[in-house]
Amino acid sequence: MLVQQTSALRDEIIRLKGERDAVILAHNYQIPDVQDVADFVGDSLGLARQAARTGSKVIVFCGVHFMAETASIISPDKRILIPSLEAGCSLSDTITAEDLRQWKGRHPDAIAVGYVNTTAEVKAELDYCCTSSNAVSVVQAIPADREILFLPDMFLGSYVSKMTGRKNMYIWAGECHVHAGITPDDVKRKLDSMREAEFMIHPECGCTTPIMYDVASGRFAGENLHVLSTEGMMRHAKESKSRNFVVATETGILHRMRKQNPGKNFAAASDQAECRYMKMITLEGVRDSLARDRFEVKVPPETADRARLAIERMLAIS
Template sequence: MPSALAERVVDGPEGYTGVAAGPEWAAEIRRLARERDAVILAHNYQLPEIQDIADHTGDSLGLSRIAAETDAATIVFCGVHFMAETAKILSPDKTVLIPDARAGCSLADSITAGQLREWKAEHPGATVVSYVNTTAEVKAETDVCCTSSNAVEVVAAQPADRPILFCPDQFLGAHVRRETGREDILVWAGECHVHAGISGAELARRAEAHPEADLYIHPECGCANSAIYLAGEGTIDPGRVHMLSTGAMLEAARRAQREDPAPVLVATETGMLHQLRQVAPDIDFAPVNDRASCSYMKTITPAALLRCLAGGVDEVTVAPEVAERARASVRAMIAIGEPGGGE
């Protein structure tokens, strides 16, 4: 049974508050997780205290695969809604909870299943490649999913005589088009508002002020194309520009910790800095844009997690027929190769 601590949770304009992270909170979270036979998963963009209490921290697809492999009856997904949906798609027989159902995603909201169906109708015979950062309904209308780390590989594996409809992220789509050299890739004009807000001008200023720093740039960022241009012009040392998924950022940080702990400027959501600093404590990590914080991700507060576990609330469901079709598009991706570092 939940303790009096859970009764202090308040739902207000800033989400669930009233309980802060601390020893009492951590002990209660652990007790409730055991009682509910739950595994706690936290995305890399979550608040540090949520990442620290989680059983596993990582990217959305990697966490969903962990969820599918765990023996736990309940999955508590500390992330945004489409991520919890993906966990449910891959673990249909398990209970999936999200600490706050209001944790949405501007990128996933960039395209609906209806819009995708209309787009497909305009281009009959095209192959639909969708980023995993999409809703279950969009995945169900998709031929093959991709992550930011394997998007180039997935697109390169598609038949050359069929055009590609790539959605929903326009910056990742531009990256794929550039890397594959395919001119028949049509890209949906969607974006993550946080990553889109990390501008090329901002990147140039920061790189100029820190010429010794490596650049870890997520392909969703608005500054991605600018980084390639600046490297080509010689404004930025091309050897220091790294286009990386969140998982690949962690791999690069571990390698740099061993070989060359130079400073790093990071272009992605600021929550990523917590994990980077943990795996490479000798490296000075700094954000390209320190305002790049996702309010949806930060909806998952310590109070929200406590409320979720105490009451078993905000369960995520996916209609079986939608889940079956969505699961096929994810499996199509896995059949091509290792999903890599996820989004």
Template sequence: MVAQLYETTVATAAELIAEINDLRRRRNAIILAHNYEYGEIQEIADYVGDSLGMAQAAARTDADVIVVCGVYFMAETAAILNPQRTVLIPDANAGCSLADSITVEQLRAWKAANPGAVVVSYVNTSAAVKAESDYCCTSGNAERVINAIPADQTILFLPDMFLGSYLRQKTGRPLKIWAGECHVHAAIRPAMIEQKRAAMPDAEFLIHPECGCVSSAMDDLARGAIDSRGTYILSTEGMIAHANRSPASRFVVATEIGVLHRMRKAHPDKQFMPVDESISCRYMKLITLEKVRDSLRDLREPVTVPPEIAARARVAIDRMLAL
């Protein structure tokens, strides 16, 4: 399996990897990478996974330096969990359109309009928003978080409207949902699924609950318009686990294309195709081998969270990790 490359040559990549490995040893550093990163970034990481897995890995590490190859809120989470360690992000411009869809001022106003409501924030939020939340969740444990809240409690779910809609249908809870979206997942529309299904009727379809098509997909599944035997709505880690156990040989994956690297690496005998080649996060792809090297060499782009915000945000994060 050839790692997904960007602009480095093979020789340059090999030299950079050698430098990174040497710096990692000397710094006593750990590199955490998200599933959506370039394949060669995933290859150098000590841990690769989703937001929840990265938070769990950050919580249990004894490294002196944590390099977060992901987007900024992930580095903030690592810093909240490790106030005594150095947390770095190779490019501080690696933001998140979903996290940017709600500000802490907007959340405070929403809470004021709904006194007594329980606030559940998707992990794709700033530390300041997490500090105003009662629970954090990821797509992998969001349903468990919602079900853990007493049935008589009003729930404000933010910021992803597609995941919120999915949870409302899945749990039957009357959630109040913030109208935010991820620019990558919002681009995945029902027509893409329909076209791929018509072209590849034998493939299994793995759909992320953040996707713009997921509410339509759930409705079609309930009505029998989509064959439920070949369609699965899963978190990124759920997709990988499903591919590991499924006897199918072909899969269409409706989420960011970076996740295909792990799938193809684990199962070179199976075929994994994106629902569309354009489904790529421009923020995740800001992280390169050169930037990881520079971050370790110069301790560049440290990420810190003010203690008063970190203490409050940690309550919501710890509840997420407990579930």
């Protein structure tokens, strides 16, 4: 019965999508049913680029709220819908626009670089936006003598500082509750049980900061350990000749990995690494978004205009 209901929902979504001239974008951390009905599945950077280039009039954004805001900023002429207004982000919540203004006031000559996991109001205060896949490149594009304020993820910031060798970076003390919750014991147990596996880790994972520093310094060169964005993980899983992988990020990505790499085995570093906000998006919610215009996300023009430059700089740097 459940399979029949899911199939009927999928058919209805496909019909409504055609009627509305809509495109469905889904993050790698979404539930499998939502990923399977999407036109594009990817990381924050990939979704932002898709939102910018699509010709569709309506975008149903299956992700968290700041992602839908980013799509609205990039494409103000399109209707951006998110299936759940409750789909927020614990990392985004760690800093406000007022927090950033005060921080900038203490460092008036610094360049503010913000992770895409921030609100539109925070983005409006940034010089550059970045994602985990291009954060190193963004920082490398900034003159070496300029101070940098990096926010809000302290673990990604520490990794970027180590990778670039920057000594003049100030890092905001924020974290993602999912990645911060992956413990060293989780990682050790899983790697001990899969000794031939490659280990892929997201740079937001605080539990493995010492490992990431060792990777950046070259200590693990040639070994089966890789610090990667979610999209970097997807590429590596496809290109690698290994058959077994331990993955340290939100568990939703395993569905796409398994789907695209039949015959390879993927295990979560922690089975508890689930983002409750990402999981608030359901097929019923996607259907209702298309059928009832629920829920539109629109950033005020003044805020959007100020935030757009930082986002465009992010999109321009690979």
